Amino acid sequence: LDLEGNLRRAIQEGQLFLVYQPQVDTLSGRIVGFEALVRWRHPEEGLIMPGRFLPVAEESGLVLAMGDWVLGEACAQIRRWKSRFSLSVPVAVNVSGAQFRDGQLPLKVAHALDINGLSGPELEIEVTEGTLIGDVEAAAATLTALKRRGVLIALDDFGTGYSSLSYLHRLPIDKLKIDRSFIHDLSTGASDSSVPRAIVGLGRSLGLSVIAEGVETQEQLRLLRDLSCESYQGFLFSRPVPVEEVEQLLGRRE
Ligand code: G
Ligand code: G
Numbered sequence: 061l062d063l064e065g066n067l068r069r070a071i072q073e074g075q076l077f078l079v080y081q082p083q084v085d086t087l088s089g090r091i092v093g094f095e096a097l098v099r100w101r102h103p104e105e106g107l108i109m110p111g112r113f114l115p116v117a118e119e120s121g122l123v124l125a126m127g128d129w130v131l132g133e134a135c136a137q138i139r140r141w142k143s144r145f146s147l148s149v150p151v152a153v154n155v156s157g158a159q160f161r162d163g164q165l166p167l168k169v170a171h172a173l174d175i176n177g178l179s180g181p182e183l184e185i186e187v188t189e190g191t192l193i194g195d196v197e198a199a200a201a202t203l204t205a206l207k208r209r210g211v212l213i214a215l216d217d218f219g220t221g222y223s224s225l226s227y228l229h230r231l232p233i234d235k236l237k238i239d240r241s242f243i244h245d246l247s248t249g250a251s252d253s254s255v256p257r258a259i260v261g262l263g264r265s266l267g268l269s270v271i272a273e274g275v276e277t278q279e280q281l282r283l284l285r286d287l288s289c290e291s292y293q294g295f296l297f298s299r300p301v302p303v304e305e306v307e308q309l310l311g312r313r314e
């Protein structure tokens with residue numbers, strides 16, 4: 061299968077779609093946000109997950125066109141949900157390194173918000189630590205430009221990268237996302253909560269919100285509550301789901 065040629069066509073012909081995973085307040089159980097995740101419905105191959113096509117997208121440079129589509133689609137969806145459900149929580153979009161370093165990202169984000177009549181804090185941009193290191197000055201400039209439009213910035217897979225704590229307080233970040241490997245460790249016999257505990261403490265001292273990823277069990281949720289980790293996402297509450305299922309969730313809240 062020529063993934064690259066196929067992906068180029070997939071972007072043009074509307075074979076990509078987004079699923080959304082709810083983010084939930086650990087104490088109240090209320091939905092406090094959504095993360096958008098891209099999927100590819102291939103006409104012959106069926107559903108292809110990003111684990112398979114993102115590397116191809118990144119190597120070929122198609123990740124820029126794909127990222128443009130994701131950003132436009134997520135913002136259009138936020139606009140539709142606002143008018144139908146008075147959606148009041150942000151939707152997060154993942155941005156890969158090439159997109160972030162492209163130089164056009166702040167303009168593209170502002171444009172996607174503008175044409176959909178959205179304010180900055182209705183959108184969150186997720187970047188990984190790996191994206192920010194290297195040229196921290198350039199990263200800071202891009203983040204500052206994004207913050208000027210008011211969008212929220214989340215640091216994805218936090219704790220797994222080459223995180224130098226020295227840059228954290230210098231960058232305009234709003235949120236830390238505890239990588240799901242640390243949450244997974246919470247359910248093993250050892251039940252080692254030292255890393256999540258440290259990240260929650262770090263968040264508190266830097267004034268950042270903290271969300272745990274990959275929460276699958278009640279036991280993990282209970283431990284996160286004990287740590288005062290404010291929110292989580294994971295299969296325990298919901299898998300990433302298609303638009304119609306998000307609308308059922310939003311409708312139920314009315
Ligand atoms: O949805 P899933 O758990 O299979 O995602 C696997 C990986 O793909 C995750 O690291 C996630 O951040 C990434 N990913 C999902 N959707 C997007 C997207 O729209 N853009 C980028 N750059 N990465 C994405
Ligand atoms: O790297 P990023 O955090 O963007 O990746 C999100 C990925 O995590 C998606 O592929 C999503 O399907 C997956 N995911 C979401 N919740 C869970 C969970 O509870 N357990 C596991 N194993 N994966 C999850």
Ligand code: MN
Binds near residue numbers: 095
């Ligand atoms: Mn993510």
Ligand code: NA
Binds near residue numbers: 237273
């Ligand atoms: Na993550």
